[in-house]
Amino acid sequence: MARLLVGLVAVAVAFSVYALVDCLLFARARVRGLPKLVWVFIVLLFPVIGAVLWFLIGRGRKNPRLQPVYRTVGPDDDPDFLGNLRAEPVTDAQLRELEQQLAEVDDDPDAGRADTGRSER
Template sequence: MGKAFLVLVAIILMTYCLFDLRATPRDRVQHLPKWGWAVLIVLAPYAGALLWMVFGVAKGRAGGSPRPGPRRPLGPDDDPDFLRGL
């Protein structure tokens, strides 16, 4: 039972990391090319997956601060469209 659980966890972790690798843009992948990370994840499922999650993907943007989103009204009384309808 314990071995089956470890194999199942390895398969799930490997599948998640491979899909994450596939969805990650090439310019955000660090230290290895995408094919190198895929080989590492498949050949060493636990170590490769953990290395991918910690070191493989660049976190955030190059500037270091998150991109500001569009400013939205905080409440109905701050919304010009709502106030126009009163």
């Protein structure tokens, strides 16, 4: 009988501590019924009953209106971004022009460098 009583007390303490931590870490905007500080005192003053009341009354459900409407989406997952991409083929003339520009940059070592106004010594 004593083992059962010790077990029940241990379960009640664990449940009350869990409820207290949950109450402290719960978002203030989602708490129902009473202010968050009052719920903490209820859980502390009435350990098992306060914990049960916290889970039944005080702990609000997720509210979709409180969730952010916009979320960050990478460009690979964004259908709007992907829809705006157009695969325009590069013509041979454009390719030759780009190759010529690269060849000019390779021939002239100062072409790619920005002019800083300093003279080299």
